[in-house]
Amino acid sequence: MGFLDRFLNKPSWGVHPDDHKRPGADVPLRVLPTPERVYMPLSQHVGGAARPIVLVGQKVLKGQLIAEAQGNISAPIHASVSGTVTAIGDVTAPHPSGLPFKAITIDSDGLDRWVANPLADPFSVAPEEVARRAALGGVVGLGGATFPSAVKFALGKRLKVSTLIVNGGECEPYLSSDDRIMRDFADQVVDGARLVMYAIGASEALVGIEDNKPEAIAAMRKAAEPYPEVKIRPVPARYPMGSDKQLIQTLTGKEVPSDARAAEVGVLVHNVSTCAAVHKAVRLGQPLVERIVTINGGAIANPGNVFVPLGTMIGEVLAFVGLKEAPSRLILGGPMMGTPLLHDRIPIVKGASGILAFNAAEAMVPEAGPCIRCGSCTKACPMGLLPLEMAARIKVGDLEGAEAYALQDCISCGCCAYVCPSHIPLVQYFSHAKGELTAAERTKLRTEATKRLAEAKAARIERENREKAEAAARRKAERDAAKAATAAPPVTTEKQGVSA
Amino acid sequence: MSQSYGMTVAAPHTTTSNNPGRIMTLVMLALAPATFYGFWLYGWPAFFLWAITVASAMLGEAFCLRWQNRSAAPVLQDGSAILTGWLLAVSLPPWAPWWIGVFGGLFATMLGKQAFGGLGQNLFNPAMVARVALLISFPVQMTAWVAPLPMFSAGAPGMLDGLLIVLKGMPQSLDAVTSATTLGFGKTELSRGIDLLESLPHAPALSFIGNRPGSLGETAAWLILAGGVATMFLRIITWHIPLAMLAGIAIPAAILHAVDPARYLDMGAHLLSGGAMLGAFFIATDYVTSPNSPRGQLIFGFGCGALTYVIRTWAGYPEGVAFAVLLMNSLTPIIDTYFKPRIYGRDRKGKPLQTAN
Numbered sequence: 067m068g069f070l071d072r073f074l075n076k077p078s079w080g081v082h083p084d085d086h087k088r089p090g091a092d093v094p095l096r097v098l099p100t101p102e103r104v105y106m107p108l109s110q111h112v113g114g115a116a117r118p119i120v121l122v123g124q125k126v127l128k129g130q131l132i133a134e135a136q137g138n139i140s141a142p143i144h145a146s147v148s149g150t151v152t153a154i155g156d157v158t159a160p161h162p163s164g165l166p167f168k169a170i171t172i173d174s175d176g177l178d179r180w181v182a183n184p185l186a187d188p189f190s191v192a193p194e195e196v197a198r199r200a201a202l203g204g205v206v207g208l209g210g211a212t213f214p215s216a217v218k219f220a221l222g223k224r225l226k227v228s229t230l231i232v233n234g235g236e237c238e239p240y241l242s243s244d245d246r247i248m249r250d251f252a253d254q255v256v257d258g259a260r261l262v263m264y265a266i267g268a269s270e271a272l273v274g275i276e277d278n279k280p281e282a283i284a285a286m287r288k289a290a291e292p293y294p295e296v297k298i299r300p301v302p303a304r305y306p307m308g309s310d311k312q313l314i315q316t317l318t319g320k321e322v323p324s325d326a327r328a329a330e331v332g333v334l335v336h337n338v339s340t341c342a343a344v345h346k347a348v349r350l351g352q353p354l355v356e357r358i359v360t361i362n363g364g365a366i367a368n369p370g371n372v373f374v375p376l377g378t379m380i381g382e383v384l385a386f387v388g389l390k391e392a393p394s395r396l397i398l399g400g401p402m403m404g405t406p407l408l409h410d411r412i413p414i415v416k417g418a419s420g421i422l423a424f425n426a427a428e429a430m431v432p433e434a435g436p437c438i439r440c441g442s443c444t445k446a447c448p449m450g451l452l453p454l455e456m457a458a459r460i461k462v463g464d465l466e467g468a469e470a471y472a473l474q475d476c477i478s479c480g481c482c483a484y485v486c487p488s489h490i491p492l493v494q495y496f497s498h499a500k501g502e503l504t505a506a507e508r509t510k511l512r513t514e515a516t517k518r519l520a521e522a523k524a525a526r527i528e529r530e531n532r533e534k535a536e537a538a539a540r541r542k543a544e545r546d547a548a549k550a551a552t553a554a555p556p557v558t559t560e561k562q563g564v565s566a
Numbered sequence: 567m568s569q570s571y572g573m574t575v576a577a578p579h580t581t582t583s584n585n586p587g588r589i590m591t592l593v594m595l596a597l598a599p600a601t602f603y604g605f606w607l608y609g610w611p612a613f614f615l616w617a618i619t620v621a622s623a624m625l626g627e628a629f630c631l632r633w634q635n636r637s638a639a640p641v642l643q644d645g646s647a648i649l650t651g652w653l654l655a656v657s658l659p660p661w662a663p664w665w666i667g668v669f670g671g672l673f674a675t676m677l678g679k680q681a682f683g684g685l686g687q688n689l690f691n692p693a694m695v696a697r698v699a700l701l702i703s704f705p706v707q708m709t710a711w712v713a714p715l716p717m718f719s720a721g722a723p724g725m726l727d728g729l730l731i732v733l734k735g736m737p738q739s740l741d742a743v744t745s746a747t748t749l750g751f752g753k754t755e756l757s758r759g760i761d762l763l764e765s766l767p768h769a770p771a772l773s774f775i776g777n778r779p780g781s782l783g784e785t786a787a788w789l790i791l792a793g794g795v796a797t798m799f800l801r802i803i804t805w806h807i808p809l810a811m812l813a814g815i816a817i818p819a820a821i822l823h824a825v826d827p828a829r830y831l832d833m834g835a836h837l838l839s840g841g842a843m844l845g846a847f848f849i850a851t852d853y854v855t856s857p858n859s860p861r862g863q864l865i866f867g868f869g870c871g872a873l874t875y876v877i878r879t880w881a882g883y884p885e886g887v888a889f890a891v892l893l894m895n896s897l898t899p900i901i902d903t904y905f906k907p908r909i910y911g912r913d914r915k916g917k918p919l920q921t922a923n
Contacts, residue, residue, distance in 0.1 A: 083580060162576075239580065311910060323919035324911035330921045396571055401579040408571055424579065431575055435644070436686040438586050441858045450909045452858065455902070472909050472916065480578035487584040494576035 077316065079448035080304045081481045083239050083402070085278060090362045091242030093370030095250055098386055100178055104146050104377030105157045105169040106132060110415040111206040112213045113139030118170055124151045127181040129353050132170050135201070141214045141416075142204045146355035146375035147174040160398045160415055164408035172377070183351030188261055193223070196265040196348050203347025204354045204416075209233055209244075209308065209337035210399060212417040215262075215344065221327070222266035222334040230268040231317055232259045234275035234282065234338040235301065235308030238400025241420040243358040244338050246371040248275065248282035251342055252289035256296055258341030261348050263295070266334055271296045272317045273338070278303035305402060306479040310335045312448050324475050339419070359383065359418055364425030365393035374414050380421055381410035393423035402480040435488035443482035443492060449475050453482035453492045460495045465506075468499050476500070586685070590645030592800055594652060596793035597783070597848060601656055603776055604783040608660035609717045610728020612782050615667050616655040618732070622671025623651025630680035646685050650674050653693035653848060656783025657841055657888070658700075661712045664732050666704065670696040690895045691855045694888040701888070710736075711779040713745040713770070745779040748772055749839045750884040752831055761828035772838045784844040787837070794847030803851045806863035807870075811846040812837060814871020822879070830879065841887035842874065849887065855895040862905035869894045 109115035116133035126132060126145040133143040152173045156166035188196055201216030222230075232255070236244040248255055259271045273290070275283050277300045290296040301307055301316050311322050313335065320331045328335055336344075339357065346352040355376055362369040367388035374383055380396070397404040398418055414421075443453035452471055459467035476496050483492040605613045627647035628638035642648075651671045658666060677699075678692030679685070701708045715722045723731055746754070748769050755765035770779050776786030784790070797803050815836050822830040836842065841849065850856060850870045857866045870890045877886025908914050 081582075083582075315910075321919060322911050323921055324909065325918040326911075326921055393571075395575075395579065397579055401577070403577050404579060405577070406571070406575055406579070422579075428580070432581060432585075435586060436684060438589075438646075438686045438853050439858065440589065440853045442584075444858050444907060448910065450907045452906060454858070471906075472912070475909055475911070478577075484578050484580065485582050485584070487582065487586050487589060489581055489585070491576055493578065497576065 077302060077304050077307075077312070077448075079312070079446065079450070079481075080306060081446050081484050082304055083484060085239045085303070086362065087240065087242045087245065087278070090240070090360060090369035090371070091245050091279075093368070095246055095358065095371050095373055096387070097373045098375070098378065098383060100147055100174050100176060101375065101378045101382055102176075103152075103171060103173050104375055105171050105379065105413040106143050106146065106377040107157065107159070107167055107169040107413060107415055108133050108143060109159075109167055110143065110212060110376070110417065111141040112211065113137060113141070113217075115168065116140060116143045118154055118168075120151045120154075120170065122151055122153060125149070126151060126172060127179050129181045129355055131202075131353075132172075135204075135214075139214055139217055141206050142202065142353075143170070144204055144353040144355050145172055146377050147172055148177050148179040149174040158409070158412045160405060160407060160412050160418070162406050162408070169377070169413065180352070185349055185351060188348045189264060193265045193267065196261055197223075199348045199351070200261075200265070200344050203343070203352070205340065205343045205347050206354070206416050207337055208339035208343060208357065208416065208419065210403070210417050210419060212415075215336065215340055218329075218334060218336070219262065219265045221329050222268070225329040225332075227266050227329050227332055227334045228269050229318065229333045230259065230263050230266065230271040231314060231333050231335045232271055232273040232296075232338055232341055233308055233310070233313055233335050234273055234279070234286070235313055236279070237276060237303070237305040237308040238402055238404075238420075239305075240362040240422055241360045241400045242362075243360045243371055243419045245279045245282050246358050246360075247339050247342050248279070249285050252282075252285040254342040254345045255286065255338045256289040256293065256341075257349065258343070258345035259296055259336075260293060261344050262334075262336055262341060268334070269295065273298045274301045274307070274313050274317050275299070276301055276303040276307055305481065305484075306448055306477070309448065309477055309479060311477070324472070354416060357414070357416065357418070359414060360420035361387045361423070362420060363393065363397075363422040364428045365389055365391050365423040376416060377413045379410065380407070380412050380414060383414065383421065384410060384423060389423065391425060394426045394429035395422075395424040397422040397424065402484065403478060432489040434490050437488055437490060440487060442485040442487060446481040446485045448479060448481060449477060451476060453496075456499075457490060457492050457495045460499045465499050465503055468496075469503060473499055473503070586644045586646065589802055590649045592802055593797060593848070594645065594649055596797045596800075597652060597656070599793060600776075600786045600789040600844070601652070601783045603786040603789050604656060604660060606717050607714045607776065607785065608712060608782065609715055609722045610725050611723065611731040612660035612728075614729050614732040615658060615660065615662055615664070616652070616782060618664050619655035619658065619667035619671045620648055620651035622668045623647050623654065623675045624671075626672040626675035627680060630676055630684075641684070644685065647675050647679075650679065650692045654696050656844065657693065657697050657781050657849075659708060659710050659712070660782040661710070661731055661736060662707055663735055666700060666707055667732075669703075670700050673699050686854050688854055689898070690892050691849060691852050694849060694891050694895075697888045698892060701883075709750065711745050711747055711750075713779050714777050745770055747779055747839065747884065748835055749831075749878055752835075753878075753884040756829070762831060763828045772835055774838060780839075781841065781844075784841045787843045790843040790847055794843075797847070797851075803847075804860065804863065806860050807851045807856060807867035808846040810864045810867025811850050811871040811874075812842070814868040814873075815842055815875050816871075818872060818875045818879075836875065836878070840878070840885040842871075845870065845874070845887035845891060850891050850894070855891075855898055857898050857901040857905065859902070859905050859907045861907075862901040865901055865905065866894050866898065869897065 114137035117136045118133045120132045128148045130145045132145050135142045149172050153171040157169040159167040197216045197219040205215040206212040287298045322328050343354045358371050359374045367390045396407040456468040456471045480493050624647045631638040654670050674692040674696035678695035679688045682688040751769040816833045819833040819836040823832045873890035874886045
């Protein structure tokens, strides 16, 4: 494969699943009518949950800050509709566990009155101000990682990143929200990319777009025409092209060391939708309160992309596009890495690039068989790992053995499990092992901390006892001395002074 | 609206339509032309021996599964037992008696595979384990070669006679058809002090087409090559093991033949003889018993080839593919340990790459 692929100038890693992007990707963007009620989760990003700053009953405008960032890595939350705060309570999190998390409920007044704070020429202010406005706008990585963007800007600026990579890969099958944003809002994406470049001090931006999106490539080329520093670079359609490390390698030939971040090799990756969000937050002063969500899958009557206020219940969006049949599986994100959802009473969050409703055929899980050591997984792994060896060790509980095969370098892209002819749920094995190892590490740290504290306490008690004993001895000596001084004639004072 | 979806399953939520059954079927299809050529070349006995061997391999597998209180049908459907039996059958002398096929087929799947824990668990190639067991246990039957006697040609046994040959042994009247292979003939003559320059003109001619005495399905080099290349294009195997194995045979053969043509057979004879082609494309490439990384596969393949050459040239047996493959199978775990693919962001030793700044 490697030889043949090099000959055909294609990456030797990854898989090429049937992309199912069309016809959904070609349907014009639909706008969801303002929902009656939205649920704004406080934790829609990596890092600390935001802290609510509104009270129940308070009137809010669309785009108004309702929860502020808390801690170094965090992002604020804004109202996605204008209306009244009716509750601050629990909703189901978009997580396979189906556990609840905190959200602010807002009843819409149906008017969508904005509070916005535009900035006419962001290039006239300091780069730090651009980053600050993006942070205030609650912009996080919209490709799915939801890492607060401004934190990444600061990192890029500190490490003197020269190249911004704009990720328009969108390699996940079924999804087309990034495709749609590039087709319909190419100007916003390009302007956002230039703002990010300005904020981090990069000299060029490489926009990587998979070659299965010719319309997006054409639209982006047109939008980027006046700016030679923004270069549109079609890349081969190959999953996981949209993964940071693989896109960096494809576009620049650089490899990110396993213990380093992309910025350390002089590049920073931002998703196209994130760039558009930066444009809105910085130039228009509109915080991140809406996004394009792909609704696709066999159970959907009219698949396509919908412009949705954050916090809208997934069920409402599904009802808007229409269901052909009751879905057999509901997924947040793409089919390769997406999160299965327990039900549809879950709000749309910042990182929700798509909602897939699979029919019975799509949701069918083939029975897992024994590993035949065919090596398909090792050929597919974009990280060059040996999934079959790791799985064999995890299966017998040898997690350290799996770790020795660089389990922690696994990006959970799902290529191995996808190509496995025996349908072994490899990613599940790896997630399990990573979780166990992390838990074990945490326990170890906790035990060490406890031990350290216990030792410190023992040392302190010992020291205190010693000091107490010394003090007692001293006092006793002083008492004795005083007694002796009063009892004995003054001539003996010298002698006592020496002995004390 | 609201709906509950019960148990959640881990990503990815989509998977390939590939499965072990498809892989095994495609390998069998690739192997079919050479096998059918063998049926035609050696007539009905060859067909019956093949059928008996395949059936025995399946029976052995089914028996072991039932013994473990598992249902046999779904496992048999993956086709691996059929393929094991098939690979064993094509490496047998075409007119071998029925019990060779039965013993070999049962041995292959029961002791060669199920004893290790079934599909994917065996250290050694089951077909070759069985072939070597047969060769050591029944050296006479396992080296009784017949000259080509194509089906429907004059003097060839009919369907019923063919069945009788397999069941009752070779009738005296047909004894004349027994022959020797080039490798065996050359070795025997060398041991009698007759060098190759003298003996070879009397040896049975080798042929790329496959018209020579030999095992059931290993003589038609061109059909094996075509099947092997087809599996490469279907991305079932890669070029590494076959090419390395053929190189492992060809390179020492070419050098030593150039040094002393009276003592060492030429490269062509080595490549077209015995199980070299079949071994390179269908035996050594067995997933379960070969290494995973491309570099490991090159080492494994070259080792199979070089050991084959060594056994053929200096050891007691005229043919060595089965032994060579088994020996290299035992090294597979070691090769896999030492020759891993380079991990993204790490050097070959597994240390993180250094950054410039």
